[in-house]
Amino acid sequence: MMNDLLSLSTNAFIAGIEGVARRFDTATYPQQNLPADDWTLLTRAGVLLPTLPKEYGGRDDHLEMCRVVETVSEWNLPLGMYVTVITAVALRPIVLWADEEAKQEVLPHYAGGDPAICGFASTEPGCGSAMSGMATTFEEVEGGYRIRGRKHWQAFSISAHWWLVSAKNDENGRTYGYFIVKRSEGFRTLRPYEPLGLKVIDYGLNEIDAVVPRHRRIPAEGRNLRPMVEMLMASRAMMAAMGCGFLRRISREAHAYADQRRIGPGPLSEIRFVRYRLAAIDASYTVCAALNHYLRTALDMKDAMIGAFPAVQAIKTVATERMLSSAHHYQQLAGGEGYRCGSPTNISAQAFLDARVYTVFDGTNDLLSQQLTEYCLARTAGRTLSRFLAEWPLTASAVRAQRLDLGFLDGDLRQEHLVLAGRAIAYAFAIGQVMRWAAETGADPARARAAIEFLKADIAGVATEFGLLATGVLGPDAPPAQAPGRAPASRSVPVPSAAWRDA
Ligand SMILES: Cc1cc2nc3c(=O)[nH]c(=O)nc-3n(C[C@H](O)[C@H](O)[C@H](O)COP(=O)(O)OP(=O)(O)OC[C@H]3O[C@@H](n4cnc5c(N)ncnc54)[C@H](O)[C@@H]3O)c2cc1C
Structure with missing residues (x-):
């Protein structure tokens, strides 16, 4: 039955997903954890197939991954997140970077239409935004690694069969590791959490004490958290x-x-x-x-x-x-x-x-905005930030075509300014994308124009907030967090020397 899905055209495949997704219409579907039988309906319709490589019975298609999530989210947003966590967050790093032996062990469970679930365990009670504060550890033991610690707020805390777990080791300086853990190896939920929304997904406080074989460590740079940032890129996108x-x-x-x-x-x-x-x-x-x-x-x-x-x-x-x-x-x-x-x-x-x-989740927006500004500041090469943005491929077209005045970003930037500046940069990026979308899809120009005007108003709002901060609402000034042109403060922000594709 799953094989029949492999020969379908993209449109026919997505039409099949749409047919099943309608049954989960948020107007009528109960606000409850998704029963395994209902997950089976979706896996048999093929929601996991675009993520899986062809040799593991998948359709291996980036565009289809996007279209599946868009289609499911239209009928039931939490279910869109459900699919995203399993595909873009948990399975993708296994598909891209895991050892062949680990892939052979894990991926067949997700190709056959069975209701298998996997999650990503990173956040801990003591740290979410600054993951360098993690307390979960790993150590080498005979035959593999022992992982011990507590994680919380994981999607599928109670129901996931497999996990991707982050941990640290401080024996010879700090090293981070990422491990594929089977629930039965020692992942247990101490307490369920009741979220305000997203009721189809179960959450909780989890304890890990597991020994996993050596081949289940994902080969990744261990000295910094950049591999974790990479692993989160797909779900954020x-x-x-x-x-x-x-x-x-x-x-x-x-x-x-x-x-x-x-x-x-x-x-x-x-x-x-x-x-x-x-x-x-x-x-x-x-x-x-x-x-x-x-x-x-x-x-x-x-x-x-x-x-x-x-x-x-x-x-x-x-x-x-x-x-x-x-x-x-x-x-x-x-x-x-x-x-x-x-x-x-x-x-x-x-x-x-x-x-x-x-x-809030998947990286709180305030932190991500700050990091976006830090990323740009590290690349100004002596230019003001507004000048950099006028020349940067991701914002230049918007700055030029819409005559954006971003000069208010050029002063000393304290932490609060870094967050606000990141928002303005993101709005400028979005204006450029609305222009590109309109040009490439032939969309109604009035629709594009309205969206751009709203985004320009958002930038003006940020400029007003800069003015508000200048009145001293935060009390006495702290020293600038970031002088223009200096290296970024956050170690999760990729440095200019890395191989960059700035598009
Ligand atoms: C429904 C839900 C699902 C989740 N799913 C998962 C999952 O599947 N796996 C997983 O590992 N984790 C998951 N999480 C955890 C989630 O990623 C974290 O909650 C999030 O990263 C924030 O971490 P924190 O809760 O520790 O907040 P904190 O780190 O305590 O931050 C609290 C607030 O402080 C402010 N703040 C922090 N840094 C800055 C800054 N630099 N500038 C300005 N303000 C700042 C922000 O307002 C932020 O929201 C989930 C959380 C929720 C609520």
Whole structure:
């Protein structure tokens, strides 16, 4: 049966996924952990196949990985995350970098349509943003490695059969390692967590005390955390696909609600401020569609992605911010009905709860924005930051065509400025992608123009926040965190000497 899926064209394959995804419509599907039988429906429709290599029975296709997640997210955003964690976060590093023996042990479980699940265990109770603070350790023992520690908030804490676990060893200076662990080898859940949204996924506090064979260590640079950043690139980029599917749905639902709800003599949608909120939702959908176009056409999850670090940081922060702000607009439009679980008239309460965590997990947006600025500052080569951005391939077209004035970024940048500057850089990147998307897909120019105007307003908002900070709202000044042109502070930010593909 799975073999039949291999000969399908991409469109026929995605149509099959769509047919099954509809059954998980968030308007009617229960807010509960996904039963194994339902996961089987999706695996038998082939949701894992684009991630798997052909020799392991997969379709091995970057574009299809994106389209599967976009399609599933349109019907059920948490399920889009479900698929993303298993494919882009957990299986991808195994496919790309694991030992052949480890691949042969793990991958066949995911090719046959069985309800196998795997997760990525990195975050610990004591550290999430600064992973150098991890306490989980590994040590060499006879026949392999012993891994001990606690991890929390892992997707599939209770249900995953296999794990990709990060750990450290301090015996000869700090080394990091990444290991494929079978649950039965010593991964147990001490306590389930109840998340506010994303109810199809189970979470918890986990304890690991496992010995794994030597071949299950992923060969990766051990002295710094860059391999972990690389492993997170695909899921961060996938936010564009999730955002595109989710916002297509939210736009449709919000317009339908506003057209059918009557306020006094006329429909809600005739109120001009309501139309402004709808326009903001539609602009966000356009932005995510453009970022998704970039993901599909300029990135490749089938290869190392660290060269796309700045683009991916921008995609993750902008797409997730747009998902959250649109869910908020939609919920506001729905009035009291938008605060009702299981309302028959709208899905906005659940949409907001599901979207809420996107700006937090997979690297909190504030940290990622700071890192984006640090990345750019390390490459200015004596130029001001605004001059650099006017010449950088990822932002130059937007700066030129939209006459963006980014001069407010050129002063001394303290930590708070680094975060805000990263947002402005990401908006400039997004403007460039909306322009590229419009040119390459023949999209409605009015739609592109509106999205660009919203993004320009966001940049102006950042400039206003710079002005606000200059009034001294944070109290006495601290010394600048970053003088222009100096090396970046965060060690997770790739350094200029690395092999870069700045596109
Ligand atoms: C629903 C959900 C699913 C998750 N799934 C997984 C998973 O599958 N696997 C896994 O390993 N982990 C997972 N996580 C963990 C997630 O990645 C972390 O929660 C996230 O990285 C933030 O870490 P933290 O919670 O420790 O927050 P902290 O590190 O304590 O940060 C808290 C806040 O501090 C602020 N902050 C931090 N640094 C900066 C900065 N430089 N500038 C400005 N502000 C800053 C931000 O506002 C940030 O949100 C998940 C979390 C949730 C909630």
